[in-house]
Amino acid sequence: MTSRDGFQWTPQNGLKQGVPSIGVISPSTKITSNTPWDVIVIGAGYSGLTATRDMCVAGLNVLLLEARDRIGGRSWSSNIEGYPFEMGGTWVHWHQANVWREISRYQMGEELEPSFDFSRGVNYFELRTDKHSTTMSHEEEDTLLATALEKFVNVDGDMGRIIVPFPYAGFHNPDARKYDKMSVLDRLNVISQSLTPNERTGLESFILLCSCGTLETTSFFEFLHWWALCGYTYRGCMDCLISFKFKQGQSSFAIKFFNEALSTGSLSYAFDSPVKSIQDEDKKVTVTTRDGRSFTASRLVTTIPLNVLNDITFNPPLDPIRTQATKIGHVNQCVKVHAEISNKDMRSWTGISYPFNKLTYAIGDGTTPAGNTHIVCFGGQHNHIQPEEDVNATKAAVTSMAPGNMDIQRLVSFPGIPLFEEIANKLKVFHNWSKDEFAKGAWFFSPPGFISSSLDALRQRHGNILFSNSDWAIGWRSFIDGAIEEGTRAALTVKEELRSTRLRSHL
């Protein structure tokens, strides 16, 4: 099945909207029960899928509404020529409790593979700055980045462990709040005299890989929170953030949730159904779609992301703190470009090109069925580029990561449209998240002060409406794990509240 999301370009057909994905659901609507529902879920990303599945399994009568034609939200994979291009969230790790519990439950542990392969080929790290370029071994790369990161996070003499002792309770130590007032740049200014130029380059590039904002717009606390979640080490960060992915792509995981929900017989769903407004009343909540259909339920779980939440009309209106938070939004405008290059030896390459380049961090991520090397490159708000708006600049940014070695055969970008005439008889796919009306950005990353001021409010209910999204998870906020954490939380609340009603109706 082919999703409307994304584009692909082939010499035969030129540019066509749509990318094949196993996450596309057909038929797009299946309604087996009548209004009023026990619960409506808006959004079929991991948060919505988890909430839907848990409530269906519990016997609740669930209607799932989704704006797109596919599941997965900000995590989905195309599958073209046998190779899954990850259009959004990619990596998972067994230290992520919620995601791993599900991988374990669906017995998919053996379906992961490592992104890195340092067993052959060039096997070096390439560090390029405005003035200098150098290559070093991956051991030297690790030492450089570990040393720099340790200087950065070591606010307490114990690598952040005292300030964030419980990563699932970020402000357990109240002193952590002051670091949320600081930007990453503020912290860099404190330690600037202790960093070598290479350390500073590597450090800034790594931080911006995480936030995809700028040094000024990235909360220092939020970075400390990631660091704590990853076990307070650089190696832990690499393991948890960018090492292990699904051989068959993210959509092979997401579909498990959907299929389990469907198998209960309790699920109705309607894809292609963007929501316009939500009306909450005493004992019910009514959702109206853009095309004028209305659905009513006892409870609503909305998983609409932070950056698009204020596109929906709520009646009664949302509280002022939440409204203000949605106006601020998060800062992540990730640019992710997949390059397929013919140099097989680049499989073991990693590189940083910063600050001059429009893509700043890249790694060898796989070998395609054609035998080419797959390189994944990241950029963000720093030196921002919209790949499809200046294709030559995008190509230059990729090439500049490793001049002389980037013999590009194919580009896949996130966001952005690669259109290189010289890439004959090759297919190109992309998904522009920044311009995606249902996301307006990639994974959550907070600006200074945001978590302190807004997290609690974002987690609150609003009458019969529960809000569930990784953007305001407690633990792996921004991650698939956080989405599952949130969906679990919403489902448990709804189940507890509706249980007495349900039991009565069965007697």
Added chain:
Amino acid sequence: MTSRDGFQWTPQNGLKQGVPSIGVISPSTKITSNTPWDVIVIGAGYSGLTATRDMCVAGLNVLLLEARDRIGGRSWSSNIEGYPFEMGGTWVHWHQANVWREISRYQMGEELEPSFDFSRGVNYFELRTDKHSTTMSHEEEDTLLATALEKFVNVDGDMGRIIVPFPYAGFHNPDARKYDKMSVLDRLNVISQSLTPNERTGLESFILLCSCGTLETTSFFEFLHWWALCGYTYRGCMDCLISFKFKQGQSSFAIKFFNEALSTGSLSYAFDSPVKSIQDEDKKVTVTTRDGRSFTASRLVTTIPLNVLNDITFNPPLDPIRTQATKIGHVNQCVKVHAEISNKDMRSWTGISYPFNKLTYAIGDGTTPAGNTHIVCFGGQHNHIQPEEDVNATKAAVTSMAPGNMDIQRLVSFPGIPLFEEIANKLKVFHNWSKDEFAKGAWFFSPPGFISSSLDALRQRHGNILFSNSDWAIGWRSFIDGAIEEGTRAALTVKEELRSTRLRSHL
């Protein structure tokens, strides 16, 4: 409520069987449905509780049978004078996916507290051997143990990451199997020339803290597996294995599973119901208790531990590999002694006394309501002691961990009975696991060759019978996490198999 399990001694009442616990269930039997059941679960430890809860939530008709009068199996806490003494499994961590998913789900993340507190007091590590005694800072302790452990596990130049790259797939790299043929002693012999005497003492003591067997009976692979799960670092081991516990004790966690299952209305249960035999037929399975009651269901989930599985009669009999595995059993005969001492400064003490002593590894674990320091000490099959059989030897073993500083006010042992006449007007509690007919040992730890030969067989079904226990989990085998992993697996299998039947019956 007071459990039959355990004993307590007070000057007023002398020795009395039974320890209060919030894990005791009253009334002990509640049967709200009739035979045949959809499914019977044997055992109300974490594995059985998880399976029971998941299947009840899914609307299956579940009967839970438990030999004891309480939930929790090998993990339960007494609660006396406001302080929970952990009678079994204690520590949890957010890198344990299954356990943390549940802690997150039940919103208990803030109910954890650290065992260690190095903020005040003596703040040193005491290392005692047959010939030497020394104290050092905790930083020096960490360096000593990390250095020794790294030499021990570094079979591949990358700290075991190449041999066990996926800790949830132990033999993903087939080369790992050869390390399962080796005992810990075999590996120590390989590296013996590179270890200082202090490193060897610390290393052996730490390994035996994990296995509670002997160096000869402990599988080197199984230790590598623990190491991989903990993130391939000593710090990770400390974090995951022995750092964070429930303020209100393990039973405050286990009861959440039971209460959720009960709230569905689908749960019947009978405690005080040890099972004698299990008869599997074409479409049903019948369980007979020691007192002659019989119950029939479509499926059975047994969570009976490895070391007691062959006390049950199965008809048809279990396959030869499983039968042989139950005869071999696991090697863990942990001796855990809690000492309450008046020296407040010992809160920040840690110690190893090895190999001469009958308890080998100990830490300051808390401060009791009386203001005393709680020290927890571990021993095992090495230099084994049955605490209640030689009380003076037990006391000497505790005292010998830190001569001059162990002014014992109370002892709580696991296993064992502390009975010191001088501990007037104090209460003593214990649970002897080695002699517990429903456990015959503490957490699983495998002898050499066992995982290679038996793990797959132990995970197989037997007709309508599913086997679910942490003893044969894939990931955190031996841990509460592994129990939840296993219960989840069993529930999913049963739900999938019975779904079609259930759906039919509802039409």
